[in-house]
Amino acid sequence: MASQTSPKHIVFDIVGTLVSHEHFYDVISTRLGTALEPHNISGRLLGYAWLETAEREYTYLSLSGRYVPFAKIFQAIFFRVLHFAGVHEPRSVANEEDVEYFIQEYKNCTVRPGARECIDRLQKSGWTVWAFTSGDRERVKGYFNKGDISIDNEHIITCDDVGIGKPEIKAYERVKERIGAGKDESLWFAAAHGWDVSAASRAGFKTAYCTVLEKEPLEDVFGKTDVTADTLPALANKVIEAA
Structure with a gap:
């Protein structure tokens, strides 16, 4: 188990999770x-x-x-x-x-209620927050700028960058390589897509699923996640507690 002083990383899906359609x-x-x-x-x-x-x-x-x-x-x-x-x-x-x-x-879609609070809460608790998206970088940066989400360009990873689309396991493995987290560091993946957290889990991430998009978790199909919550701020709280 990682100590409280060990670095903690969490990767968020963007469109559908932090950003609403x-x-x-x-x-x-x-x-x-x-x-x-x-x-x-x-x-x-x-x-x-x-x-x-x-x-x-x-x-x-x-x-x-x-x-x-x-x-x-x-x-x-x-x-x-x-x-x-x-x-x-x-x-x-x-x-x-x-x-x-x-x-x-x-490009003018907006961040979900509670998205900024979720990210801020994790960062204030010592987490490094990353974004991994199939969207293009400039569009995602636009969402963050308008929604005042404090994930900077250096912490945005796109499928275009790695040349592999979600949910191929190799895509998540490339993200792990980019982060460079050691074996004693907490490494989580958060999304509102069941297939996304399911794939991330098989790539070695701890997983956090928010029901804000799909409503029904369908654990018999996608498997269990480490934490599940109905809102993004609640998800942040559960991840912090679990880690």
Whole structure:
């Protein structure tokens, strides 16, 4: 067990965990709501399907040995998602200008309530806080700047940096190498995605899961985490206590 004087590191997922998708869903509903109504598609469900489909294709490509940045896949796949949603002529509902607008507004998503408190509490308790994201660095830095999150550029690691997408175990192992934590140091991974903490656990991290995004932990599917909490400040408290 690490002593109280041993360095402590915690790595956070960003989008979905510290940053909410709600603004992104709202702008889709506002801009396309009327056009989507005849197809019985809500802006929120379309936004969710778009994000999830892009993440799947991003992951599959990485697993196959072809790494493509998430941002490129995300922008390219929009009309395919509309097709699968049941819109026979996707470009009759939206155009490239709409897609570009949504991509820009995605950068304006905001940090979750309690996110700043969570990070500040850990840092004041002696933790070094890192970020590991499939998002691009400048977008993530923008989220942090607007939300007053004190994770500096040197502590942001992107999948683009390591050339491997989550949830490949090698991606988390690369993060461990970047951190350089010794065997006596506490090393944790925190996320609101069950698959993310599950993979991090198999890479050797202690894990902290927040239900703020997915609501249902589904431990029979993803396995147990070392700590689980419903809010980000509560997660910070439990990690500090556990360590």
